Amino acid sequence: MSAVRTNGVIVAIDGPSGAGKSSLTKLLAQRLGYIHIDTGAMFRAVALMSKRAGIASDDDAGLAELCRGLEVNFVRDGDSCRVLANGEDVSREIRTEEIGLLTSAISARKPVREALLTMQRAMGAKGGVILEGRDIGTVVFPDAEVKFFLSASAEERGRRRYLELAARGDQATLEETIAKVIQRDQQDEGREHAPLRQAEDALAIDSTTLSIDEVLAVMENTVRKRLGQGDKG
Numbered sequence: 001m002s003a004v005r006t007n008g009v010i011v012a013i014d015g016p017s018g019a020g021k022s023s024l025t026k027l028l029a030q031r032l033g034y035i036h037i038d039t040g041a042m043f044r045a046v047a048l049m050s051k052r053a054g055i056a057s058d059d060d061a062g063l064a065e066l067c068r069g070l071e072v073n074f075v076r077d078g079d080s081c082r083v084l085a086n087g088e089d090v091s092r093e094i095r096t097e098e099i100g101l102l103t104s105a106i107s108a109r110k111p112v113r114e115a116l117l118t119m120q121r122a123m124g125a126k127g128g129v130i131l132e133g134r135d136i137g138t139v140v141f142p143d144a145e146v147k148f149f150l151s152a153s154a155e156e157r158g159r160r161r162y163l164e165l166a167a168r169g170d171q172a173t174l175e176e177t178i179a180k181v182i183q184r185d186q187q188d189e190g191r192e193h194a195p196l197r198q199a200e201d202a203l204a205i206d207s208t209t210l211s212i213d214e215v216l217a218v219m220e221n222t223v224r225k226r227l228g229q230g231d232k233g
């Protein structure tokens with residue numbers, strides 16, 4: 001299958017909330033000159049649109065219809081990336097904790113997973129991409145050339161989220177934020193379709209006591225070795 005990957009290899013990064021997937025994917029993509037696909041943002045866009053349309057999180061028919069009419073795109077905006085849902089910039093609105101929990105509920109539904117699976121495979125097929133999410137290495141691209149499973153303790157991931165929320169002026173407490181992280185882990189790990197789990201051939205990195213730069217160095221060296229570019233030292 002890799003023969004048709006004209007733009008490079010596929011790198012899959014999976015793991016729970018707050019493990020560092022988005023930060024590391026962005027940095028690694030810059031280093032490698034690869035495209036970054038945040039699949040969580042795609043599920044978040046579906047969740048936001050379902051909320052606006054008043055579709056219940058277990059209404060499979062309603063969710064299927066919503067997905068049929070939904071186009072999610074990423075557009076580069078300087079150093080960051082904007083998320084467009086049917087052309088509307090929803091980048092900010094999809095990042096609330098409420099949408100995070102709703103996303104975890106609707107992303108357990110089969111029609112939502114099927115619709116986004118098709119989109120994600122089309123986006124990544126040519127290679128030269130890093131996809132981050134929960135099921136990239138297990139379901140979306142089980143044949144990805146490089147797979148990482150990023151994790152950290154729930155307390156540390158909750159603390160990181162809490163600091164982000166506090167910086168945004170959000171009123172959440174540390175205890176509440178850790179509890180929500182644990183709730184989302186349980187929902188994502190316990191679901192029937194594409195549960196969060198480490199692919200057997202993924203390199204596991206526990207970032208609890210590592211800095212972003214230390215994690216980035218491990219990842220970049222791993223990918224460059226796979227590309228035959230040796231150790232970056």
Ligand SMILES: Nc1ncnc2c1ncn2[C@@H]1O[C@H](COP(=O)(O)OP(=O)(O)O)[C@@H](O)[C@H]1O
Nearest residue numbers: 017018019020021022023160164207210211212
């Ligand atoms: N190794 C790390 N050490 C300290 N903070 C980190 C580390 N990795 C990520 N962070 C911070 O934790 C927060 C969540 O990271 P993020 O990349 O959004 O995680 P995810 O995409 O897995 O939910 C961000 O504020 C990020 O800067």
Ligand SMILES: Nc1ccn([C@@H]2O[C@H](COP(=O)(O)OP(=O)(O)O)[C@@H](O)[C@H]2O)c(=O)n1
Nearest residue numbers: 017018039040041043103104107133134135
């Ligand atoms: N490939 C993916 C990506 C996200 N998701 C779901 O979408 C939710 C939000 O994903 P995210 O990556 O934006 O969340 P954070 O890790 O940034 O908190 C997750 O809790 C999962 O339920 C998924 O099911 N499959």
